[in-house]
Amino acid sequence: MTTTVVNMIPNLLSGEFNEDSEPMVAVNLANPQQIAGSAFTPDPANGPNAPIFVSTDGGATWVLNTIVPSNPATGDICMRFGTQGNRLYIGILRQPDGLRMNILRTIDFTAATVATLLVDRGPSPAVDQPFVEAATLMAGPGVLTDRVYVGNNDFAAAPNTATVDVSLDGGGATPPPPANFNARRLDTRTTTVNQDSPHIRPAVHLDGTVYAIYAARTAVSGNIRTCNIVVVRDDAWAGGATQFNNLLDSGDGLRGQILVSGVNVVWNTGSAFGQERLGGNVAIAVDPRDSGNVYAAWADNAGSLSTLHVRRSQDRGQNWSAADLRTIVGAINPALALNSRGRVCFMYQQLTGAAPNQRWETHIELTDNDWGAVNNRILSNTPANTPVRVSGPYLGDYIGLMAAGKDFYGVFAANNTPNTTNFPQGVVFQRNVNLMTQTLLANDGVTVVPVSIDPFFVKETLMAPDADFYVRDWTDSMTSGDNGLEPSTNPWFYVNPDVWNRITNSPGAFDANDRPVNQDPVPGVAPAGQNFAFARIRRNASGSPANVTAKFLVSPFGTGSSYVAAGAAAGTAVAFAAGDLVQVSSGHEWHLGPTTSIHLCLAVEISTPSDPVVAPGLLGRTPGWPTTDLMVINDNNKAQRNMGIGETSEGSSSTFYALVRNAGYEPRDVVLRFAASSAARKHRVSFTLAAIGGRQARAKGPEGALVLRGMQPGEDRWVAVDFRVGRVTEQPLPILFQEMEGTSVRSGFAVAPHALAPTKLIRRVLRQHRSVFLRMSAAFGVAAGAKESKRAAALEAKARVTERAFAAFVGRGAALIAGAVKELLATAATRDRFGVNDALGELETGLAAHMRLLNKLDAFMTMAQKARGEPADVLHNVEWQRALVERRPRLRDLPHVGALLKRSRQFVRAFEAGQATPDDFPAFLRETFAAMTELGRAGGGLDAELERIRAGMTSPAASQKAHREFLIALEAALV
Numbered sequence: 001m002t003t004t005v006v007n008m009i010p011n012l013l014s015g016e017f018n019e020d021s022e023p024m025v026a027v028n029l030a031n032p033q034q035i036a037g038s039a040f041t042p043d044p045a046n047g048p049n050a051p052i053f054v055s056t057d058g059g060a061t062w063v064l065n066t067i068v069p070s071n072p073a074t075g076d077i078c079m080r081f082g083t084q085g086n087r088l089y090i091g092i093l094r095q096p097d098g099l100r101m102n103i104l105r106t107i108d109f110t111a112a113t114v115a116t117l118l119v120d121r122g123p124s125p126a127v128d129q130p131f132v133e134a135a136t137l138m139a140g141p142g143v144l145t146d147r148v149y150v151g152n153n154d155f156a157a158a159p160n161t162a163t164v165d166v167s168l169d170g171g172g173a174t175p176p177p178p179a180n181f182n183a184r185r186l187d188t189r190t191t192t193v194n195q196d197s198p199h200i201r202p203a204v205h206l207d208g209t210v211y212a213i214y215a216a217r218t219a220v221s222g223n224i225r226t227c228n229i230v231v232v233r234d235d236a237w238a239g240g241a242t243q244f245n246n247l248l249d250s251g252d253g254l255r256g257q258i259l260v261s262g263v264n265v266v267w268n269t270g271s272a273f274g275q276e277r278l279g280g281n282v283a284i285a286v287d288p289r290d291s292g293n294v295y296a297a298w299a300d301n302a303g304s305l306s307t308l309h310v311r312r313s314q315d316r317g318q319n320w321s322a323a324d325l326r327t328i329v330g331a332i333n334p335a336l337a338l339n340s341r342g343r344v345c346f347m348y349q350q351l352t353g354a355a356p357n358q359r360w361e362t363h364i365e366l367t368d369n370d371w372g373a374v375n376n377r378i379l380s381n382t383p384a385n386t387p388v389r390v391s392g393p394y395l396g397d398y399i400g401l402m403a404a405g406k407d408f409y410g411v412f413a414a415n416n417t418p419n420t421t422n423f424p425q426g427v428v429f430q431r432n433v434n435l436m437t438q439t440l441l442a443n444d445g446v447t448v449v450p451v452s453i454d455p456f457f458v459k460e461t462l463m464a465p466d467a468d469f470y471v472r473d474w475t476d477s478m479t480s481g482d483n484g485l486e487p488s489t490n491p492w493f494y495v496n497p498d499v500w501n502r503i504t505n506s507p508g509a510f511d512a513n514d515r516p517v518n519q520d521p522v523p524g525v526a527p528a529g530q531n532f533a534f535a536r537i538r539r540n541a542s543g544s545p546a547n548v549t550a551k552f553l554v555s556p557f558g559t560g561s562s563y564v565a566a567g568a569a570a571g572t573a574v575a576f577a578a579g580d581l582v583q584v585s586s587g588h589e590w591h592l593g594p595t596t597s598i599h600l601c602l603a604v605e606i607s608t609p610s611d612p613v614v615a616p617g618l619l620g621r622t623p624g625w626p627t628t629d630l631m632v633i634n635d636n637n638k639a640q641r642n643m644g645i646g647e648t649s650e651g652s653s654s655t656f657y658a659l660v661r662n663a664g665y666e667p668r669d670v671v672l673r674f675a676a677s678s679a680a681r682k683h684r685v686s687f688t689l690a691a692i693g694g695r696q697a698r699a700k701g702p703e704g705a706l707v708l709r710g711m712q713p714g715e716d717r718w719v720a721v722d723f724r725v726g727r728v729t730e731q732p733l734p735i736l737f738q739e740m741e742g743t744s745v746r747s748g749f750a751v752a753p754h755a756l757a758p759t760k761l762i763r764r765v766l767r768q769h770r771s772v773f774l775r776m777s778a779a780f781g782v783a784a785g786a787k788e789s790k791r792a793a794a795l796e797a798k799a800r801v802t803e804r805a806f807a808a809f810v811g812r813g814a815a816l817i818a819g820a821v822k823e824l825l826a827t828a829a830t831r832d833r834f835g836v837n838d839a840l841g842e843l844e845t846g847l848a849a850h851m852r853l854l855n856k857l858d859a860f861m862t863m864a865q866k867a868r869g870e871p872a873d874v875l876h877n878v879e880w881q882r883a884l885v886e887r888r889p890r891l892r893d894l895p896h897v898g899a900l901l902k903r904s905r906q907f908v909r910a911f912e913a914g915q916a917t918p919d920d921f922p923a924f925l926r927e928t929f930a931a932m933t934e935l936g937r938a939g940g941g942l943d944a945e946l947e948r949i950r951a952g953m954t955s956p957a958a959s960q961k962a963h964r965e966f967l968i969a970l971e972a973a974l975v
Contacts, residue, residue, distance in 0.1 A: 001375075001460065001461065001462055002460075002461040002464075003364075003377065003379070003425040003426070003458065003459070003460055003461075004059065004060075004426075004428075004457075004458065004459045004461070005379055005380075005423055005425055005426060005427045005428065005456055005457070005458050006059055006060065006061075006062070006427070006428045006430070006456065006457045006458075007416060007427060007428065007429045007430060007431060007454050007455075007456055007457075008023075008037055008039075008053050008062045008411070008430070008454065008455045008456065008457050009062075009416075009430060009431045009454050009455075010061075010062055010063050010064060010430055010431070011430045011431055011432065012063075012443065013044055013064070013431065014431040014432040014440070014441060014442055014443045014449065015442035015443050015447070015449055016044065016449075016452075017387075017440075017449055017450045017451075017452040018040070018041060018042060018452060018453075019040060019387075019389075019390045019391065019394070019452060019453045020039040020040055020041045020413065020452070020453055020454050020455050021039060021040050021393055021394060021395050021396040021413040021453050021455075022039060022040055022076065022077075022393055022395075022396025022397060022398065022413065023037060023038060023039040023396065023399060023400055023411040023412060023413050023455035023456075024037065024038045024039075024077060024078045024079060024398070024400040024411060025037050025038075025400040025401075025402065025409055025410060025411040025457065026079040026080050026081050026088060026400075026402070027081065027402060027404045027409045028081045028086060028088075029081060029083050029084070029404055029485065029487065029489070030081070030083070030084050030085065030086060030485070030489045031086070032058060032404050032405075032407075032485070033055075033056055033057055033058045034055070034056055034081075034086075034109070034110075035054075035055040035058065035059050035409065035457075036052055036053065036054060036055075036079055036081070036088055036109050037052065037053030037054075037055070037062065037400075037411055037455060037457065038052050038053060038074075038077040038078070038079060038090075039053070039077075039396075039413065039455040040073055040074070040075075040077075040396075041053075041064070041073060041455075042072040042073035043064075043066045043071075043072045043073070044064070045066070046072050047066055047071075047072070048069075048071050049066040049067060049068055049069055049070065049071065049114055050066065050068040050069075050070040050071065050072065050073045050074045050077075050092075050095070051064035051065060051066045051067075051068065052064070052065055052067065052068060052077075052079070052090070052109065053065075053455070054109060054110055055457075056110060058459070059409070059457045059459055060428075061430060062430060062457070065109065065110065065111075065112070066112075067106060067109070067111075067112065067113065067114050067115050068090060068092060068104065068114075068115060069094065069102065069104070069114055069115065069117065070092055070094045070095045070102075071095060071096065072095070073095060074092040074093060074094065074095055075092065075093025075094070075095055075098070075099070076091075076092065076093045076128070076129050076130060076397075077090065077091070077092045077093070077130075078090070078091050078092075078130055078131045078132045078400075079091070079132055080132045080133055080134040080148075080402075081134065082134045082135065082136040082146035082148075082170065082171065083134075083135050083136035083138065083146075083206065083487060083489065084136040084138070084144065084489040084490075085136055085144065085146065085171060086107065086108070087105060087106070087107055087134075087146055087170065087171050088105065088106050088109045088115075089103065089104070089105050089132050089134050089146075089148050089150075089170055090102075090103070090104040090105070090106070090115055090132065091103050091104075091130030091131065091132045091150045091152070092104065092130065093127075093128070093129075093130065094120075097122070097123045098122075098123045098126070099122050099123045099126035099127055099128050100120070100121070100122040100123040100127065101119065101120075101121050101122050101127035101128075101130050101150075101152055101154075102117055102119060102120055103117075103118045103119035103130065103132075103148075103150055103165060103181060104116060104117055104118060105118055105170060105171075105173065116175065117175060117177060118167075118170075118173045118175065118177060118178070118179040118181060119150075119165060119177050119178045119179065119181045120177040120178075121154070121156075121177075121178070121183075125154070125155035125156045125158070126155045127152050127153065127154050127155065127156075128152065128153040128155075128198045129151070129152060129153055129198040129199055129200070129397070130150050130151070130152045131150065131151040131152070131199070131200065131201055131202065131398075132148070132149070132150050132151075133148075133149045133150075133151075133202045133203060133204045134146055134147065134148045134149070134170065134204070135147050135204040135205075135206055137208075137237070138206055138487070138491045138625075138630075138633060139491055139625040139626065139629065139736060139738070139750075141673070141674075141675030141703055141736060141738075142168065142169065142675075143491050143677055143678070143736065144491060144678070145168065145169040145170075145171060145172065146167070146169065146170035146171045147166075147167070147168055147170070147204065147210075147237050147238075148165075148166070148167040148170035148181070149164050149165070149166055149202040149204060149210060149212075149238070150164065150165040150166075150181075150202075151163070151164050151199075151200035151201050151202045151212060151214075152164070152165060152200060153195065153196060153197070153198040153199075153200060154183060155195065156183075157183075157185050158194070158195055159192045159193060159194050159195050159196075159217075160185060160186075160187035160188065160189070160192050160196065161187070161195045161196045162185070162186040162187045162196040162200045162212075162214040162216065162230075163183050163184065163185055163186065163200065164183075164184050164186060164200065164202055164210075164212050164238070164244070165178075165181045165182065165183050165184070166181065166182055166183075166184050166238045166239075166243065167179065167180050167181045167182075168180070168237060168238075168239050184238060184243045184244060186200070186212055186214060186230075186232050186244055186255070186256065187214065187216055187230070187255075187256075188254055188255045188256075189216060189252075189254055191216070191218050191228075192216050192217060192218065193217045193218055193219060193220055194217060194220060195217060196214050196215060196216050196217060197214065197215035197216075197217060197225065197227060197265070197279065197280050197282075198279065198397075199214070199215065199279075199280065199281060199282050199397070199398070200212060200213075200214045200282075201213050201214070201282055201283055201284050202284075203284045203285055203286045203294070204286070205286045205288065205291040206288070206487060206626065206630060206633070206634075207291050207626035207630060208235065208236050208237045208626070209233065209234070209235055209286065209291035209316070210233065210234045210237060210238050210244070211231060211232065211233050211284055211286055211294060211317060212231070212232050212233075212244065212284070213229065213230070213231050213232075213259075213282045213283070213284040213296055213298075214229075214230055214232075214282065215227040215228070215229055215230070215263075215265065215280055215282055215298065216228045216230050218261075218262070223266060223267050223268055224264050224265070224266065224267070224301070225264070225265045225266075225267045225280070226262055226263070226264055226265075227262075227263050227264075227265055227280065227300075228258045228260070228261045228262070228263075229258070229259045229260045229261075229263060229282065229296070229298045230256040230257070230258055230259065231247065231256060231257050231259050231284065231294075231296060231313075231317045232244040232247055232255060232256040232257075233246045233247035233316060233317050234246055235741075235742065244256070246316075246742070247316065247317045247318065250318065250319075257317050257318055257320075259296055259298075259311065259320050260298070260309075260311075260320075263298065263300040263302070264300055264301050264302075265278075265279070265280035265299065265300055265301065266278045266279075266280075266301050266305050266306065267279055267280075268305075269392070271389050271392065271394065272305075273305050273306065273332075273351060274351040274358050274360055274384035274385075274394070275384060275385065275388075275389040275392075275394040276332060276351075276392075276393060276394045276395055277392050277393050277394070277397075278305060278306055278332070279397065280298070280299050280300070281297070281298065281299040281306075281308070281332060281333060281334050281397070281398070282296070282297065282298045282299075282334075283296065283297040283298075283334040283335055283336045284296045284297075284336065285336035285337050285338050285344075286338070287338045287342055288338060288339075288340055288342075288403070288487070288634050289340070289342050289614060289615075289631075289634060290342075291316070292313075292314060292315055292316040293312070293313075293314055293338075293342075294312070294313050294316070294317055295310060295311070295312050295313075295325075295336050295338070295344060296310070296311055296312075296313075296320070296336075297309060297310045297311075297334035297336055297346070298334070299331075299332060299334065303327075303329045304329045304330040305330070306330065306331060306332050307327065307328065307329050307330070307331070308326070308327065308328040308331045308332075308334045308348055309324045309326070309327055310324060310325045310326040310327075310334070310336070310346060310371075311323075311324060311325060312325055312370060321370075325370045325371050326346065326365070326371050328348055328350060328363075330350055330351045330352070331348045331349060331350040331351070332348065332349055332350075332351075332395075333347075333348055333349045333395070333396070333397070333398055333399045333412075334346070334347075334348050335347040335348065335398070335399050335400065335401035335410065336401065337401045337402050337403040337408055338403060339403040339405065339406050339407065339408060339462070340403070340405050340406055340486040340487075340614060340634050340635060341368075341406055341462075341614055342368070342614070343366055343367070343368050343406075343462070344366070344367050344368075344370075345364065345365070345366055345401060345403065345408045345410075345460065346363075346364070346365040346366075346367075347362070347363065347364050347365075347399055347401045347410050347412070348362075348363055348399075349361065349362050349363070349395060349399065349412065350363060351384060353384075355385075356385055358383075358384040358385065359381055359382060359383055359384055360380070360381075360382050360383075360384050360395065360414065360415070361378050361380065361381050362378065362379040362380040362381075362399075362412045362414060362456075363376060363377070363378055363379070364376075364377055364379055364408075364410065364458065364460065365377075366408075366460070366462075377424070377425060378424045378425070379412065379423065379424070379425055379456070379458055380412065380414040380415075380422060380423055380456065381421075381422055381423075381424065382414050382415035382417065382422050383415055383417075386415060386417075386451060387415065387450065387451045387452055387453065394453065395412075395413045395414070395453065396413050399411060399412040399413070400412075404485075404486075405484075405485060405486030405487075405636070406462045406463050406468070406486065407459060407460060407461050407462055407463075408459070408460040408462075409457075409458070409459050409460075410457075410458045410459075410460075411455055411456065411457050411458065412455070412456055412458065413453050413454065413455055413456070414453065414454065414456055415451060415452075415453065416440065416451060416452055416453065416454035417438055417440075417451050418433035418434070418435055418438055418439065418440060419438045420435060427456070432445050463610070463611065464541070464543065465539060465540045465541035465543075466539055466541045466542060466543025466544055467539070467543070467544070467546070467608070467610050467611055468484060468539060468540065468611060468636075469537055469538070469539050469546070469548050469576075469606055469608060469611055469637070470482075470484035470537070470538055470539070470606075470636035470637065471497065471498050471499060471535050471536065471537055471538070471604055471606055471636070471637070471638070471639040472497060472498040472536065472538065472639065473488040473490060473493035473497050473498075473632065473633070473636075473639055474488070474490040474492065474493055474495070474496050474497060475496050475498070475513060475514055475515045476496075476513065477513045477514065478512075478513065478514045481514070482636075483540060484538065484539075484540060484636045485636070486634055486635065486636050487630075487633045487634050488632070488633045488634075488636070492731070492732075492734065493629075493632060493633060493639070493640065494601070494629075494632075494640050494641055494642040494750075495641075495642070495731065495732060495752075496515045497639040497640060497641050498516060498535060498536035498537075498538075498639060499533065499534070499535045499552075499602060499603065499604040499639045499640070499641050500516040500517070500518040500519075500533070500534055500535075500602070500641060501518055501519055501520070501521050501531055501532070501533055501534075501602055501641075501643070502518075502519050502531070502532045502534060502587065503519050503521070503522045503530075503531055503532070504532065505532045505586075505587040505589070506532075506587070507534045507584050507587070516534065516536065518641060518643070520643050520764075520767055520771075521592045521600070521602075521643070522592065522767075522770075522771070523592045523593060523594045523595075523596055523771050523774055523775060523778075524592070524593075524594050524774060524778075526591055528594075529591050529592045529593055529594060530589060530591060531589070531590055531591070531592055532587030532588060532589055532590070533552040533566055533567070533587070533588040533590055533602060533604070534584060534585055534587060534588070535550045535552075535574075535584070535585045535604040535606065535639070536582065536583075536584045536585075537550065537574055537576075537582070537583050537584075537585065537606055538581060538582050539576070539581060540581070541581075542578060542579045542580065542581055543578060544578060545575070545576055545577050545578045546575075546576045546608055547573050547574070547575055547576070547608065548573070548574040548575075548576060548583075548606050548607070548608055549570075549571045549572070549573055549574075549606065549607050549608070550571050550572045550573075550574055550585045550588065550604055550605075550606050551565070551569070551570075551571035551572075551604065551605045551606075551607075551914075552565070552566040552567060552571065552572075552588050552590060552602065552603070552604050553565060553566055553602075553603045553604070553605070553618050553619060554566040554590065554592075554600055554601065554602055554603070555600055555601040555603075555622065555623050555872075556596045556597065556600055556872060561622060561659060561661070561870070561872055561873075562620050562621060562622050562872040562873055562875065562876065563601075563603060563618045563619050563620065563621055563622070563623070563628075563872075564619070564620075564871075564872050564917075564918070565619065565914065565917070566588070566590035566602065567588050567589050567590030567591070568588070568589075569914045569917070570914075571588070572585050572586055572588045574586075574606075593778070594774045594775055594777070594778030594779070595775055595778050595779035595865060596775070597771075597775070597858050597861075597862055599643065599858060600643055601623045601640055601641065601642050601643070602640070602641045602643065603618050603632070603638065603639065603640040603641070604638070604639050605617055605618060605637060605638050606637050606638075607637060611637065612637070613635065613637045613638065614631070614634065614635040614637065614638075616631070616912060617912060618631065618632075618638065618640075619911070619912060619914065620872075620875035620876075620911055620912060622661060622663055623640065623642070623749065624739070624749045625736075625738065625749065625750075628640075642752075646721070646723065646732065646751055646752050646753045646754055647754050647755075647756050647761055647764050647851060648723070648724075648725055648753060648754070648755055648756070648761070648847075648848045648851060649755060649756065649758060649761050649846065649847045649848045650725070650726070650727050650728050650755045650757075651724075651725075651726060651727070651755075652724065652725075652755075652846065652847070652848030652849075653722060653723065653724040653848060653852075654722075654723060654724075654753075654848045654849075654851050654852045654855070655720055655721065655722050655723075655839075655852045655855055655856065656720075656721045656723070656751050656753070656855055657692070657718045657719065657720055657721070657834070657855060657856075657858075657859035658718065658719045658721060658737065658749060658751050659716055659717075659718055659859075659862065660672065660708060660716070660717050660718065660719055660739070661714065661715065661716050661717075662711040662712060662713055662714060662715050663714075663876065664713060665713050665879065665880045665883040665884065666713060666971075667710060667711065667712050667713065667971065668711060669707055669708065669709045669710065669711070670707070670708040670711050670717075670739060671705055671706075671707050671708075671739070671740040671741075672705065672706045672707070672708065672719065672737050672738070672739055672740070673703075673704075673705050673737070673738045673739075673740050674689065674699070674701070674703060674704060674705070674706065674735060674736065674737045674738075675701075675702060675703035675704075675735075675736055676701050676702040676703065676733075676735050676736075677733065677734040677735065677736055677750075679731070679733050679734065680702075680733040680734060680735055680753070681702060683725065683726060683727065683729055683733050684726050685701075685723055685724070685725055685726075685733050685735070685753050686701060686723065686724045687700065687701045687721055687722060687723040687724070687735060687753070688700040688701070688721075688722045689701075689706050689719055689720065689721055689722075690719070690720045690722070691706065691708055691717060691718070691719055691720075692717060692718040692719070692720055692833045692834060692859070692863075693716070693717040693718060693833065693863070694708060694709060694710060694711065694715075694717055695709050695710070697709070701735065705740075706719065712968050712971075713876075713880050713967070713968075713971075714873055714876055714877070714880065714964055716863070716866055718833075718834075718859055718863065719737075720834070721735060721751045721753075723735070723751075723753045725753050725754070725755035726755070727755060728755045728756060728757050729754065729755055731754070732752030732753065732754040733752060733753050733754065734750040734751070734752040735750065735751045735752070735753070736750050737749050737750065737751070758803055758847065759801075761847050761851070762801050762803070762806050762847065763796065763801070764851070765806075765847055765850050765851050765854065766792050766795055766796040766801070766806075767796060768851065768854045768855075768858070769788075769789075769792040769850075769854055770789045770792040770793050770796060771789075771858075772854050772857045772858055772861075773785040773786070773788040773789040773792065773820060774786065774789035775858075775861055776788075776820060776824050776857070776861065777789065779861060779865060780824055780827045780828060780861070780864070781827060782820050782823045782824050782827060783823075784816055784819050784820035784823065785820050785824070787816065788813060788816055788817060788820055791809070791813060791816075792809075795809050803847075806847075807844075810843065810844055810850065811844065814843065814844065817840075817843065818840060821836060821837075821840050821857065824857070824860075824861070825837070825860075828860070828861070828864040830860075830863070830864050830867070832860070833860070833863070834856040834857075834859050834860045834863075835856060836853070836856045836857060836860055839852050839853040839856050840853060867961075868957055868958075868961065869952075869955075869956070869957030869958050869959070869960045869961030869962075869964075870957065870960055870961075871918035871919075871921070871956035871957050871960055872918065873960055873964075874911075874918045874921040874956060874959070874960050875908065875911050877921075877960055877963050877964055877967065878904050878907050878908060878911075878924070879904075879908060880967055881900075881904065881963075881967055882901055882904045882905075884967065884970065884971060885897055885900070885901065885935070886901070888974060890938065891935060891938060891974075894931070894934040894935070894938065895934065896928075896930045896931035896934050897931050897934065897935070899928070899931060900928045900931035900932070903924070903927060903928055904928075907920075907924050918956040918960070919956055921956050921959050921960065921963075922952075922953040922954070922955070922956065922959045925949060925953055925959055925963060926953060929946075929949070929950070932946065932949065932966065933946060935970055936966070936970070938974075939969065939970040939973035939974055940973045942966060942969050942970060942973065945962070945965055945966040945969045945970075946966065948962040948965065948966070949962040949963055949966055
């Protein structure tokens with residue numbers, strides 16, 4: 001762990017002695033070397049615009065760039081970059097107009113171009129304290145657009161002044177103001193007096209959850225403001241018909257949970273508190289791993305003029321820790337952030353000592369266990385009476401803090417005396433100083449400059465670059481690729497990652513863009529189904545030798561099916577010598593049985609003792625947005641590749657099937673919101689949707705919703721995507737699906753049509769043909785399937801296959817193909833829901849039709865197989881049963897159920913740790929059968945279902961099917 005503190009005043013401004021207070025910092029998550037900063041700093045040339053601070057070397061050095069339309073400085077100023085795209089959003093109080101709010105954007109914060117004005121509001125009625133948050137949408141409709149949130153206190157809505165200005169496409173906002181921003185009012189209570197307090201702070205999660213915290217005034221008496229601290233939440237980017245309405249108070253039922261009520265806040269615009277004015281503070285931060293895990297802080301006068309409190313909610317803001325996790329007496333300016341590992345960072349400024357010897361201490365605290373253990377360090381310890389306050393605020397009403405991956409970046413204002421003992425973690429001054437005499441010097445290096453207030457940048461580097469290993473999520477070219485950033489910046493992380501499959505124990509070549517050449521896995525009976533998974537592992541600095549463990553996983557049917565271990569669960573060791581930056585793992589052998597689809601997802605998780613995988617891991621979880629997909633984007637130790645994603649020929653239509661699964665624990669309607677990506681729209685991909693299984697539902701693009709009604713927990717249905725692609729493209733053209741729960745995104749996936757040149761598509765069709773007919777033979781006993789698979793393999797083995805040769809292959813085998821398909825349909829003894837017979841009749845019309853038939857056969861066989869039981873779903877069964885019991889008190893009180901819940905928790909922990917597999921599920925059922933018998937009696941008997949469990953304990957598949965049927969019957973009996 002390394003702490004860096006830098007005085008941000010550039011060397012060319014060594015002669016300045018302004019009150020450069022109330023600082024803010026913004027890190028470009030797409031390039032953390034680029035950092036913007038701000039303070040109450042005037043333009044040194046007294047020009048028409050105010051400056052921001054700019055660093056392009058990670059905060060080591062800073063310059064000013066006068067691009068903010070305010071003269072000569074600004075009032076409050078706050079800024080944030082989007083997650084991707086380099087756009088910086090700035091909220092200011094524009095001078096000389098007092099409380100006039102501007103929202104600005106620059107696409108290059110290092111350039112001299114004045115920032116674009118997007119919102120202009122006030123000063124009459126007044127607007128106060130703009131506070132900016134932003135995030136780039138990484139999946140779904142509107143992918144790569146910036147969501148921008150500016151908390152502000154808007155007197156146009158008095159007394160309910162708490163407001164967040166929202167833009168769902170900040171990058172596309174064009175003048176005149178208010179561009180595409182909308183003011184969303186937060187406070188709906190009639191108990192608010194005069195106004196809400198000025199500080200309104202938003203917090204944004206990449207899954208679309210947006211929180212905001214504010215203090216609603218309920219009484220005023222002298223210099224005391226009595227307030228309720230309120231947290232609001234929106235689950236869909238604040239873009240629905242009503243915004244910030246997803247968190248209702250458990251008491252009065254109104255918008256926003258009252259975290260704590262009746263707190264007294266000192267309202268003091270003087271300088272009695274270490275020359276600082278008081279008016280209360282709030283802060284909020286959400287865990288990037290889990291949008292339900294959120295921390296909040298506020299200030300009140302309990303125990304001092306300003307005491308800070310920190311609490312936590314683990315259920316999306318509804319319930320909060322009853323007692324403070326942290327209480328700091330005599331402190332202001334709380335700032336909270338959580339990094340990609342879930343570590344909490346808390347910064348604040350504390351007034352210590354007694355007058356006239358009081359001092360301001362800036363603290364930074366890091367904790368992994370809610371302050372059970374804490375690393376508390378002092379960044380600055382400076383006199384509180386020097387320099388003398390000029391106008392105020394003195395240090396400011398807030399400080400800046402944010403996380404970028406594992407690291408934390410902050411900024412604070414402090415006395416700038418160049419006394420190194422005032423900065424216990426060290427300090428670097430850019431401006432001229434004499435450390436021996438502890439004096440500031442002007443540009444001439446001689447003239448002494450008065451002590452003043454300066455902004456200080458701080459960075460907490462939690463992992464040395466040589467210890468931070470990662471797998472690329474994407475590569476564009478030899479010079480452009482993922483360099484380990486968290487979150488990853490490419491929404492199509494599953495197309496060109498550095499995890500891939502080969503059918504021989506050789507990693508193969510890398511293409512002209514430095515991307516590994518993936519081969520779709522080959523299914524078969526061992527050794528025919530032998531495949532080898534590879535990962536290219538990197539670090540950004542050489543250093544110590546290390547051993548990295550690479551564990552590979554596979555989702556056998558792709559989206560909608562759970563990840564299981566691919567090959568040996570222990571994974572493969574990859575040795576790094578001290579000087580190594582890149583290593584390719586040895587081939588990790590895994591087997592794809594002949595009964596499995598090749599439409600699958602392959603993933604890798606890498607770890608060292610000092611750089612573990614961020615929990616939870618992918619094992620037992622299904623691919624999809626924003627669940628496991630966001631796990632991959634947020635953790636550079638994870639990578640995923642999707643295979644078989646919708647190939648067709650130029651100008652032709654085809655059909656691909658997406659597997660949709662109710663991964664919840666209650667019956668429900670599954671609502672799929674869909675939209676063509678911008679790339680798909682650009683290339684005019686047209687498509688229609690049809691649900692397979694359950695009640696029929698249909699829809700068509702480019703966007704809309706498809707409702708799959710009455711899905712049971714763990715139930716699978718398929719969505720047929722009939723699409724047409726106009727011309728050959730280098731990359732797939734995603735159609736994006738989001739599973740909605742109300743207005744929030746629960747999961748999601750993409751189907752990516754891709755038009756290939758005939759020579760490439762022939763290879764894909766032959767590989768799919770070989771796989772499908774082999775599966776037909778192995779899983780359903782269709783003898784002709786094995787023969788047809790061998791025939792396809794023989795043609796695929798040729799160095800060159802022309803369209804004429806392929807047409808001849810289809811013509812000569814037409815009778816064999818038709819016979820095998822009809823035998824499959826008869827053997828499977830299930831309805832032809834996918835229209836296999838119809839597609840068979842069109843087989844000889846071209847490559848696209850051939851691929852359509854193969855996709856229909858693949859989906860049909862998957863449906864038939866999963867109906868027999870799905871071993872990959874045993875973890876879901878266990879968690880579903882536990883949830884069913886825990887939400888019904890009369891079940892929890894049964895004699896054996898306590899032991900069942902305990903054993904269930906043990907099974908889940910063992911499964912996630914790789915210590916249990918689906919093969920252990922029958923034993924789990926035997927151990928807990930007494931408790932299930934009690935549950936069955938409580939449900940009215942369920943003797944037939946219990947007997948099927950007893951009879952099915954011979955295999956994981958049979959056990960999973962019987963147990964699932966028992967849970968469905970129990971759920972229905974208890975309604």
